[in-house]
Amino acid sequence: MNNLANKTSIKNNKHEINKKDKIKILFRRHGMALVLLAMVVLMTVLSPAFLTTRNLMNVVRQISVIAIIGFGVTMVIITTGIDLSSGSVLALAGVIATSFAHPNQYPLIVSIIVGLLVGAIAGSINGAFTAFGEIPAFIPTLGMMIAARGFALIFSDGRPITNLSESFEFIGGGYFLGVPFPIYVMLLTAVISHILLKHTKFGRYIYAIGGNAQAAVVSGINVRKYLVLVYTYAGLLSGLAGIVLASRLSAGQPTAGVSYELDAIASAVIGGTSLSGGVGTIPGTIIGALIMGVLNNGLDLLQVSAYWQQVLKGAIIVGAVLLDKKKNR
Amino acid sequence: MGNPKKLISILLTVLFSVTLLAGCTGKPANSGQAGGDQNKDGKKKTIGVLMADFSDQFQVYVMDGMKEAASKLQNIDVVYMDAKYDPQKQMSQAENLIAQKVDAIVLFVVDREAGKSMIEEINKAGIPIIAVNRKLPDESKGVAYVGSDDINAGEIQAEQMAKLLNGKGNIAVLDGTYGHEPQIRRGQGYENILKKYPDMKIVVKNTGDWYRDKAMKLVENWIQSKIKIDGILANNDEMALGAIKALEDAGLLGKVVVSGIDATPEALEYVKAGKENYTVFQDAKGQGRKSIEVAARVVNGEKVDKEYIIPFELVTKDKVEEYAKRYK
Structure with a gap:
């Protein structure tokens, strides 16, 4: 594994990325993958219902919405930012998109574009305040978290928006080749996000900004522009998640996605994204989301009492990350 | 460099506040202010x-x-x-x-x-x-x-469940947020009734926090765990609809009796379509x-x-x- 790490770091040297960080990322990624593997093995032993195709697809579908948000959040956190608005933006995009998704009204693409657009606009506002207002991202995204929820309630008059077209309901509820459609959406989003992050100027700049914003400015990167773009992308993905969730629930709900931002942030961080910036990967976030998903699913399969589930979830999340950290020292 | 930056941040702030204010005026105008000026002397x-x-x-x-x-x-x-x-x-x-x-x-x-x-x-x-x-x-x-009285709601819901299941079967409970008064009292209502039916047992319960999506995930996992469930008592309709989504996806809709509380307009549609078996109305x-x-x-x-x-x-x-x- 050491060899592999070295090779990767040499290869990326020309990308002006800190060698040490690079090695750390790789170690972390594999560390949490091992934790995930251990959990899967443990669950397989404990519950015969766990390792079945049907249940595994169930788990992946359950994490798809959080993971989609998580990819954007990962990028935001790499820039040393944070996005607390994902859950609320998801709800706002969901209610607005569904209001364009009634049967025989508009083509499906209209509601999708509207949903994505709402997310992107909300995200760009987050980005603009963070980049130009020069206030910590916590504040504008907290403001957006509260305001977007309010707008979702105003827009929908506090009621779920129902009576959706069949094609819209397919996005979250349908199957393609026996696999739930949200899984494809998540994978496609993951691939795009990964390419953006690893193989484009945009991605390199994101790491550079997170590694050292001052240096990024000096080296001629338009930091503000790229910050706005990152938050816009995160918002866009929240919008996409909103469409998938609304479709899955057959309703655009103004109360959807409460506290999803925390699950998304947790997925990123468990997956090795550093809250102090500059470090993080998309595969890592998928693993983080899977760890949370397997944990939720496993505790339900084992019929652990509801009160204890909360205690165990909290303990296992902290324990897993701690274990991983220790191993890296 | 300082000037355009400031200008933009001011512009953004103004834009944002204007948007917010515009949003606020959309509120219903009937926020009844006490008619303090109207004199209430006489018999009024x-x-x-x-x-x-x-x-x-x-x-x-x-x-x-x-x-x-x-x-x-x-x-x-x-x-x-x-x-x-x-x-x-x-x-x-x-x-x-x-x-x-x-x-x-x-x-x-x-x-x-x-x-x-x-x-x-x-x-x-x-x-x-x-x-x-x-x-x-x-x-x-x-x-x-x-x-x-929320106990009353729980009792009505559980009694109907007993009726539909002929007094025997495995029950799953979707609780509201733990500690909320309606969750406690509705649950109390279930217990009051279920103890009259020794053949009806609560086999699994957990909280969906009143939300549809969380309840859906729970029921998806319960289905995978192969616990036999004959009826689902949800503390509210939102969670009942989440359960229905999960059952529908697994092809089990109609094989499990599902009910909630509130009789929301959407739930009424589901009852009408025969997907939710019944609900309970708070007047x-x-x-x-x-x-x-x-x-x-x-x-x-x-x-x-x-x-x-x-x-x-x-x-x-x-x-x-x-x-x-x-x-x-």
């Missing part, structure tokens, strides 16, 4: 209504009932106040009503604990309190309570109507009971239309 009397939050759908229906009853009153004005779920705000609204010397206060209290000193002040001013929906922390401080309008009627009797010096319990009602497929009408 006033009932002040302190609501917790006008934007809560349930309370909107409660007020619909109040307005219906108020329109039938003669020589009594009713004024409505919106505390926006802020106990402090409700306190100052109560003080305003006291200053205006209203003849009775109908109270939908924001927070039972935080409301104690407010209730004391109203008592001191000698104004009778009629509590609606939520009981006062100390019931002796009010002249009457109008509301429904918001009935509570509102009764509270004003009782307040009017108090104002006119008539005797009233200490408690008016508005019963929950079972809503089955054949009664859907009747309940759907109540939302119009």
